[in-house]
Amino acid sequence: MPKAPIVEMRDIEKSFHGVKALNGLSMDLYPGEVHCLVGENGAGKSTLIKVLTGAHLPNRGTIIVDGVEYPHMTAALSKKLGIGVVYQENLLVPWMSVVENIFVGQEMSRLGVMRHRDEVRRAQELLEKLGLKLKLNQMVANMSVSDQQFLKIIKAISMEPRILIMDEPTSMFNATDAGKVLDLVRRISKQGVSVIYISHFLKEVKQIADRITVIRDGKSIRTYDNRGGDVELDSVVSDMVGRSATMFYQKEQYEIGGxxxxxxxxxxxxxxxxxxxxxxxxxxxxxxxxxxxxxxxxxxxxxxxxxxxxxxxxxxxxxxxxxxxxxxxxxxxxxxxxxxxxxxxxxxxxxxxxxxxxxxxxxxxxxxxxxxxxxxxxxxxxxxxxxxxxxxxxxxxxxxxxxxxxxxxxxxxxxxxxxxxxxxxxxxxxxxxxxxxxxxxxxxxxxxxxxxxxxxxxxxxxxxxxxxxxxxxxxxxxxxxxxxxxxxxxxxxxxxxxxx
Ligand SMILES: Nc1ncnc2c1ncn2[C@@H]1O[C@H](COP(=O)(O)OP(=O)(O)OP(=O)(O)O)[C@@H](O)[C@H]1O
Ligand SMILES: [Mg+2]
Incomplete structure (x- = not known):
């Protein structure tokens, strides 16, 4: 990795009611790379992201963006630094339309007047750019979970982030739709956007990651270089669970009834x-x-x-x-x-x-x-x-x-x-x-x-x-x-x- 990292997180600790979700975790992100985080449920991946986006205040540790240390990261500050995020949870407003959800919190205003027509036009452009189809005036509550997931992604992209974080972006999707997200990630990382990508689909991770970091028990266990796309997934899985393991499940045979x-x-x-x-x-x-x-x-x-x-x-x-x-x-x-x-x-x-x-x-x-x-x-x-x-x-x-x-x-x-x-x-x-x-x-x-x-x-x-x-x-x-x-x-x- 030639350049200096765009993000560095050092020795981050975060406890909830005395239980350590993050226990001295360190990681970094280089400009234009796709850095994937993997780990078992509850390992601390989402918590780490929330520390970086200012949603959680860590108990200890350092966050550095563009070489500048931020002792008190907040949601507003991280947004200003160009950090965009697709959270694992669905934070859309169900009774609002697609357009309203994209721009809620970032309404385009001119002399304080909301420009609904501008917003519709921008939303249309985004959809076209991403090759997606969504009815812009549809209410979110009536949309399928996969369309809602696409909307979350569009919302994050609409802010033109320099650093894009995606927490389980494809877990709602079938292979075709997941493919669209992977293409998107490749495209924007080529444009220089740095991506942190969390997924349980290890094959997907292998396809897009430049580097893969395994997180276990709130610590970073190992970082793999995957620029050749040749990481050994069995080894990644073993690091995740802390012992040797394989990805395949063998079903037992038994008699089926009438x-x-x-x-x-x-x-x-x-x-x-x-x-x-x-x-x-x-x-x-x-x-x-x-x-x-x-x-x-x-x-x-x-x-x-x-x-x-x-x-x-x-x-x-x-x-x-x-x-x-x-x-x-x-x-x-x-x-x-x-x-x-x-x-x-x-x-x-x-x-x-x-x-x-x-x-x-x-x-x-x-x-x-x-x-x-x-x-x-x-x-x-x-x-x-x-x-x-x-x-x-x-x-x-x-x-x-x-x-x-x-x-x-x-x-x-x-x-x-x-x-x-x-x-x-x-x-x-x-x-x-x-x-x-x-x-x-x-x-x-x-x-x-x-x-x-x-x-x-x-x-x-x-x-x-x-x-x-x-x-x-x-x-x-x-x-x-x-x-x-x-x-x-x-x-x-x-x-x-x-x-x-
Ligand atoms: N607000 C909270 N209060 C108490 N405990 C929390 C809170 N948020 C997270 N935790 C705990 O912190 C640990 C790490 O959770 P985290 O959400 O970071 O896991 P994860 O790696 O994202 O897992 P998953 O793959 O299931 O999404 C878990 O044990 C979780 O229960
Ligand atoms: Mg999570």
Missing amino acids: TAFEVKDLRVTPDGEPVSFDVRRGEILGVAGMVGAGRTEIANAIFGVRRKYGGRILYEGKELQIKSPRDSVRHRIAYITEDRQKLGLNLNAPVVENLTEVGMQTTIPGFFIRVRNLIPLVRGIIDGLKIKLTSPMMAARNLSGGNQQKVVLGKWLFSNSDIFLFDEPTRGIDVNSKAEFYRVMTELAKEGKTIIMISSDMPELISISDRVMVIAKGRIVKILEKDEISENSIIRYALEVHTA
Whole structure:
């Protein structure tokens, strides 16, 4: 690295209630480089970013930008220094439009008058430049999670940062959309913008990183030079978990039962084509498709989040009347949604309350229980999924992004359901914890539960599914049997370019 670093962080320490999230961490960033940060859930990646952007004040350590030391970084100062950030959390204003969200906090004013038309024009330019399509006047609350994610990225880029930080920017995306983000990162780093990029997709990291730093337990463990794109990922994973490990999960083989769950002629829209499929006892049915193919809509309709326009749902030959999510829970269906921050968690409530919320409803209705007394019941889940927390009484809000997701998974696992609908269950979850989750899911299947798993993660679909149902434009294009499942076949059917 020839030039001087644009950012240096030295010996940063940050504690929350006496627990060290960052423990003497140092890193630097050179002009025009893409520096990727990787590490397990709760390692300290997002906290480090928040220290750099002035969202958290560190207890100790030095921040240097352009050779100048900033003992008291603030959000306003970091913005002024040209630091732009796409946070892991969704901080968009749901009741505002796309344009309003891009420019909130940076309204273009001339003589104090807001220039809505200028803003629309600038927003259009940005979208074109990035090759994206979004309806500018649409309200954010009505947008898909992936479009919201694109909006977060556009908002950060609109400020023309010199240093761009992206925390898990592609965890909401399928391969095509993730590719757009990677192209964007390459493009802006060529223009001289320096990028800090956090991701659990190590293959993605390998593609774009100039350097990769592994963070573990609030410390920087090792920095790899990846300018040749030849870093050994197994070695990176081992550094992440602190022992030797591999990236691949090997599913156990076991006997699958007869048909258990049936969806017959389900209509998701008034004039849509009916959808029919069944899932066997002990089976994991993968559901593949491009974002927007209609997979989530089908899951929403089954669970009762969204209206059905006809069709029947049966379990063990018996028809289930499902008009609302509450009906589903009564019929022992669990639904782990893709938009976890909005639908899955009560962020202000303690972790233990979140974990027991559904389970308690189904087992002891109408009883008022002190949450603290429930802690022993959830210990197994916390340990099993390796949820990193200081106490089960801590608010879910204070968990790291990945650990929040594990709580959503955990609460449904605790619910003792028969049918599990997972929508992108392992987004934002580190490789090691993914394997833990697959293990838990396989256990459920072995007990005879029925599992439907929507996923855009190819290795996951291929290694975990017994069959893969491919959806395009709201229709089932193909159901692939175990020996037909491959990345190639899934993509061909999802894009409807198959011949035969
Ligand atoms: N406001 C807070 N209060 C208490 N603890 C916190 C707070 N913010 C973060 N932590 C803790 O600090 C640790 C590091 O969290 P951080 O969000 O930096 O992890 P991360 O590496 O970004 O993980 P992930 O991959 O899951 O996003 C975690 O144990 C988390 O629970
Ligand atoms: Mg994080």
